[in-house]
Amino acid sequence: MLPSFEIAARHRPVTLVATSDAFPLRAPFGAVEATLAGAGTAELALEGADGTRLAVRLEDGRASLLVRLGGVEHPLRSRRYGRVATPPTRLGLTLTGDHLAVLTLEDGGWVARGRIDLREIGGPDTRDPAWLAGLRPDASGVDDVRAGSFGQLGLRDIRLVSHADGSPYRVGREVLFTATSAGPGFFDTAHTSVWALRATGDIEWRADLFFERPDHPGVYGDHATHLVRDAERWLVATSTWSDFPARKADRVPGALRVTLAESADDLTRGQHVLATRHLDLPTAGPSVGTWDPHLVRTPDGWLVGYVSARRFFDFHPLLAAGPSLDRLALRGAASDRRATEGTTLLRVGEDWRVLASDGRDNPRALRGRYPVFDTSLTEIGTVAAPYPTNIPWPTVVPPDPDVPGDEWRLVTFDGRRSGGRLAGYGTHGDLIVMRQTAPA
Template sequence: MDLGTTSPLTTTPALDRRTMFKAAGITGLAVAATPAAEAFAAPSAPNPNLDPFDLSFEVVRRQRPVDLVAKGFVQLRDRFERDHEPYERLSPTGSRGTIEFGPRRLRVSGTSPFFALFRSQTRQRAPYAAVVVDVAARGTGQGTVMSGLVKDADDYVVAWYDGAAGTVGIDVSVGGTVQTLGTVQADLQRPFRLGFGLTSTTVVALVDDGSGFRPLVKGNLNGILDLRRPALLAQYRNGFGARAASGAVVLDGVVAGYFGQLGLRDPHLVTRADGTPYIKDNLAYLTFTQAGLGFFETAHWGVWTMDVRTFELKQVANLFFQRDGNNTVLGDHAGHIVLDEANDRWIIANSTWGDFTGESVQVNYLTLPKRRSPLRGVHVLRTRKLPLPTTQLPSAAVGQWDPHLVRIRRRWYVGFVNARAFFNFYPALARSRPGDDFTDLRLVGADDAKVETEGPVLQKFGERWYVMASNGDASPAAIKGQYPVYDLTMKQVGRLDAPHPTNIPWPMVIPVPLRNRRTRWLMVTFNGTQLNEDLLGYGTHGDLIVMRAERDTRGHQFPPMRG
């Protein structure tokens, strides 16, 4: 049961000046093999005079993983070979019909009206779920099939298709009272797949009748059922159902698990405290904001690996959050994970977009013992506010986001975005005193002349550290579409030479140590391409874009990671 695509999308990068000069000779924009990372020679010091302006980046890959159920995070997969899944069989009407499992089908039938719900033993720990049923070609075309989350016969939330009426919809039943959140006409030919997607409070019904999933109905659970509350969500299980006036409804399979993503954005390399890229066995570990089924609050955060040779992506962790004083489980995102080995801990900092209402956003953080790695599995983590020195900034702020942390010569530096209004924002930099922790910060500086500049990334080139950001579409024409580069006093010293996709792409530069004592420079970013914006609205971007510098540089910018 294929629930998504990960194939690269074709793209034609805009010609920059270097591309124009080299057009006759460029043939290497396909993936080039990176020397294997295993058999490194002794680390070699980088060119001390290297700076960001010595590099020119070109697009080498554009791809968009789209998954309704996240690969690697499937909780239930059943092809109905036999009655081996311990489903609880429920009926809101008291008549379940005749239920027959196998071979490779589930048949629910009756000569009079029936309504059967099947509640599995599987569930998700966060309100980011997807359930898909395969509707067989066999059986009556007049029945109704359902997929979603089930608590009991009186409490469920499901997407459904009614073959008799030719409609797709979403129902929520609370205490036996059913509310229909929306319907749409859809003349589907069996076989097809019916999908249910939940991201935070947003529910979507999707269908796939041979050309991939497309969303048809969108609803919201606000004021009806808050599955962000852990105690309530724990009562719901992945489920599905069938009903008809008579005849038989036949299903070929079901799969359920954590919701995947419609796009990836806000790429951030996992690093050690000194900025060393977390790259093991040719796999760079990055966090991404995984686009949900609507605006920012429907997205969530995940950890992915990217092969630095082939750029193949694989999700390895799902991260969800609760905040001090609030047990609601949210999909906060847009942040940075740091392995601080000197203090035997992980530092996780992100932005509180998970319940965004347009009022405020802040940077939150937590620390974990090193033994509790956040880079694998599913985690629900509790955060608190990171005290940033915003009172020292020259303009009133309504929010901060996009943190990046690095320790440079016994001082913690934290880059972040400061917003004077939504959405009018600029990059800022804070640092600690020598020996103090990252929670005790003082303002270094900010570029408050900017009006739409975010995604600050700290990166070392040669012997010097720089802050890089991105000027969005609302920036003045003279600087729109540029990546400004600052020194550690937040004085702009130039701009990065790289294509600038739409939206506000983060300049996530990754120095990859090669075994020939050289460094390959990659850059991972994203664009603003939406999926199904007419129904889902803004927030489903973007395409993931990988760039590579036109040349490798001498020495290792950071030594290869060991252990």
């Protein structure tokens, strides 16, 4: 049995420049920000060794993008969002995947004032490590310049970092978790990050993880990730969301899938680029994509929870099992759902349970709740906890057996956006920490 939960804390760690010692960039996730010095023209840029210049400008209350390619400059300005109504205090540039954006800091919050997919104007291959290595920041008409790796506008897809047996990976009184660090746009502007959750409920950024794919060159910000400590190595299972298009017409069945990486490095600190291979996951019938992996090794072999979509977006949770991660067979599927994800394995007493999140596009009786399944994916109950907006994952933190009186916690997220209307849906959400309200 699990306890009931109530909300204890909310966090929204919005940061454009996460680390200022990140050049040369290892992945196409960089940022420059600065204080506006006065009423004159202010400009920030990332300049490439090939002559490419990715710049943002604020002039006469209008924010714009200036992209120089092959000696030709492309001025780009949003008619709807480019005019700054409130005098900003800082100017920001972000490169997130293929997207260049200009942001202004207004009334304490960053607002996206312009964005371009560089592929639409014949831009560089931003995922090419050689091109990234040549990028350097530049600025004029500003003070207090900071440049480095991009941080986030919001956090979602919360997963505990765990040992292979499913127990939380603890560093003293802290538990670690992975998150999707949202960029100023759709899913293709986000990447994976690693955080610490303290006993006080506070959080702290620790690492960023980026990925190479077995079938495409370059470095990707794939996300919805599970980080697993398996003896002396790390296993990293992630979802290939980094180039998932916002336009429905551009979505290709089979392009969204799960990859697996292995590393002996300390992935809980710093920035890392990991080589991956495909993790083949069985599905219950036709599938256009799989995502949200969660891995546990039991005495009988591996259990893997994940999501499969019959079409975009009609998706449900599944569980596979096998003696190795390369020999998995379907154990169960909750195919009566059409908007359920965040498949999470949790040991409760001597039994394994599968938790998930029933979104509001499900049938009426299966909306806005956290179902609990057995390992055949038969529902046996629900988690009694507040259900924020969007499809929040039920990331449960069991009590630390070495800390007397330690209690259950649940960490999740909501759909609250930031960055203004142009940044849109992909910027969700707040990180929400819950605590137990009744004994388990």
